[in-house]
Amino acid sequence: MALQKADIQRFEWLTQMVERLGIRFPVAEISEKTGFDQGNISSYLKGKKPISDNFITKFREAYKVAGPGADQEFTPMQLFAMFLKMAEKQDGILESQLAILQNIQSKMAQESTQAAINNKVTKLDDRLNEALAGIETIVDQADELLMRIPEKVAREAPDKKDASKDAGRIPGGNDGGVHKRGRSNEGRR
Numbered sequence: 001m002a003l004q005k006a007d008i009q010r011f012e013w014l015t016q017m018v019e020r021l022g023i024r025f026p027v028a029e030i031s032e033k034t035g036f037d038q039g040n041i042s043s044y045l046k047g048k049k050p051i052s053d054n055f056i057t058k059f060r061e062a063y064k065v066a067g068p069g070a071d072q073e074f075t076p077m078q079l080f081a082m083f084l085k086m087a088e089k090q091d092g093i094l095e096s097q098l099a100i101l102q103n104i105q106s107k108m109a110q111e112s113t114q115a116a117i118n119n120k121v122t123k124l125d126d127r128l129n130e131a132l133a134g135i136e137t138i139v140d141q142a143d144e145l146l147m148r149i150p151e152k153v154a155r156e157a158p159d160k161k162d163a164s165k166d167a168g169r170i171p172g173g174n175d176g177g178v179h180k181r182g183r184s185n186e187g188r189r
Contacts, residue, residue, distance in 0.1 A: 022082060
């Protein structure tokens, strides 16, 4: 259905009033204040249906505004009411923005905490790898020393056998030394 010029003016007036009055949920609120059906109000606000004289009268009485085409002089109380509606609307916007910012902050804190944990895990892993490398070095050096022990024992063992042979002798035994009893080996022949 095509709207005529008068209907277009009424539609523009209604949308302007909704905006100026800061009505957040126009269909529900206008329906409650005027007693009109929400379906009709929705059609009025979308420009799908011509706005009736009866609706305009009820709207003007409920919101204390002038009708379409009239010079819109608002009383201080109307201006204050509009200000409060706009402030309420701004509060809602600010609350939703604050909730969004808090959500972002929470996610950033979680990511920051996770990054800090990952950083600490990386540092601990590096320290563990350094400690393991040090232990491997010590084990390698100990292996080398353990490998040398049998060689050293083998080298020192013949010296100990010779020392045990000489333990009962006094220096100068068979090779010209003095026997235990103090006699020279040379005089025995």
